[in-house]
Amino acid sequence: MSDLRIAVVGLGARGYLASLVHKPGEGSRVVAVVDPRRPEPPFDVPVHSTLDDLDLAEVDAALVLSPDDTHEELAIRLLTAGVATFVEKPLAITVDGADRVLAAARDAGSRLYVGHNMRHAPFVLAMREVIASGAIGRVMSVWCRHFVGNGGDYYFKDWHADRRRSTGMLLQKGAHDIDVIHWLAGGRTQAVSAFGDLGVYGDITDRRDRAGTLMPDWFDAGTWPPSAHTGLNPVVDIEDLSVVNLQLDNGVIATYQQCHYTPDYWRNYTVIGTHGRLENFGDFAGSVIKVWNAGRSGYRPDADLEIPVPADSHHGGADPAIMAEFLRYARSGGPTLTSPVAARDAVAAGYQATLSLRDGGTLMEVPPTDPDLAAYFG
Numbered sequence: 001m002s003d004l005r006i007a008v009v010g011l012g013a014r015g016y017l018a019s020l021v022h023k024p025g026e027g028s029r030v031v032a033v034v035d036p037r038r039p040e041p042p043f044d045v046p047v048h049s050t051l052d053d054l055d056l057a058e059v060d061a062a063l064v065l066s067p068d069d070t071h072e073e074l075a076i077r078l079l080t081a082g083v084a085t086f087v088e089k090p091l092a093i094t095v096d097g098a099d100r101v102l103a104a105a106r107d108a109g110s111r112l113y114v115g116h117n118m119r120h121a122p123f124v125l126a127m128r129e130v131i132a133s134g135a136i137g138r139v140m141s142v143w144c145r146h147f148v149g150n151g152g153d154y155y156f157k158d159w160h161a162d163r164r165r166s167t168g169m170l171l172q173k174g175a176h177d178i179d180v181i182h183w184l185a186g187g188r189t190q191a192v193s194a195f196g197d198l199g200v201y202g203d204i205t206d207r208r209d210r211a212g213t214l215m216p217d218w219f220d221a222g223t224w225p226p227s228a229h230t231g232l233n234p235v236v237d238i239e240d241l242s243v244v245n246l247q248l249d250n251g252v253i254a255t256y257q258q259c260h261y262t263p264d265y266w267r268n269y270t271v272i273g274t275h276g277r278l279e280n281f282g283d284f285a286g287s288v289i290k291v292w293n294a295g296r297s298g299y300r301p302d303a304d305l306e307i308p309v310p311a312d313s314h315h316g317g318a319d320p321a322i323m324a325e326f327l328r329y330a331r332s333g334g335p336t337l338t339s340p341v342a343a344r345d346a347v348a349a350g351y352q353a354t355l356s357l358r359d360g361g362t363l364m365e366v367p368p369t370d371p372d373l374a375a376y377f378g
């Protein structure tokens, strides 16, 4: 079996995924990097400034790890050229953009894979198993609280903070959790109403153009309180606090809450069913899923079922798993835990939620994927 020849398009903070697929002689290797920054890759491969300089006939697969606003154009060009393409989440920054990527994959018959690595995160898989076991009955509601303690460093000091490049955090960051909510609930959002604010980071006047540098260069876990952050992106017009209610097409009602100035950084889900409730305590190694389903009580820290989450429950567990699945899919196709249509549905819900938020909470419908397109991927 010859190595799958992979181009890495965007070698920034997320570029470490490249090292997970560079296995010369073992089935896959990176053969080129495309990045206008012209970074030095950890492997001896040519670096191109633009996709125009890459001979697409010389690559079998690509990882698109560039900023969100570039995904649509880059993915369409790669897919149209017949390249099996991994696109980091979010698939695109608009609903129409996401639909155009799906259509390009279908029209070219190329393999599209979207990087929703939370579907490979052990704590999410453990929650799915609890639901599938019937332990909480039929899912009625999913509530996710997302404490983005590193938000100041991760999202307010570069392109993420500019809505022209990310749309907003309900799409940029929320796409992960909206997708997980859909996956746990077995439906897709059909209507949203959202509220939000730029209440803390908007007041910080110390701004800096950090072109040429990357997030790890400025990350400082010691910055506290959040108002002490300096060097924010020159444009900061996204929200640092957002709350959205989601109505799913199967009757499930969900809520997603995201704050970028909490002291802690983790996600807390609860899923309420007709016969019980589950909740995750922690989302990394050492975390546990608790289930209460034996009867009524007041607050009771001891649960009726406690499922320890496997020790590799962090990005480090999800990322090798998603890369392995992409390589297998790029080579041979077949079923995957992630889904292009689900990735599009997460974009659609996050996009419409952002419109709602910026329109005072107006109820917004979330358009479904064109049925023919959905059927193709289904």
Ligand SMILES: NC(=O)c1ccc[n+]([C@@H]2O[C@H](COP(=O)([O-])OP(=O)(O)OC[C@H]3O[C@@H](n4cnc5c(N)ncnc54)[C@H](O)[C@@H]3O)[C@@H](O)[C@H]2O)c1
Pocket (backbone or CB within 6 Å): 009, 010, 011, 012, 013, 014, 015, 034, 035, 036, 037, 039, 050, 051, 065, 066, 067, 068, 070, 088, 089, 090, 115, 116, 117, 158, 172, 214, 215
């Ligand atoms: N799945 C996850 O858990 C996860 C985590 C972090 C980031 N992401 C996603 O990964 C993507 C990259 O994020 P990041 O934090 O690495 O960003 P980054 O800013 O650190 O790196 C982006 C890189 O892409 C390059 N780039 C810009 N325009 C380009 C173009 N037209 N062609 C090729 N390269 C280009 C930049 O020069 C930079 O080196 C984003 O879409 C982000 O949402 C996903």
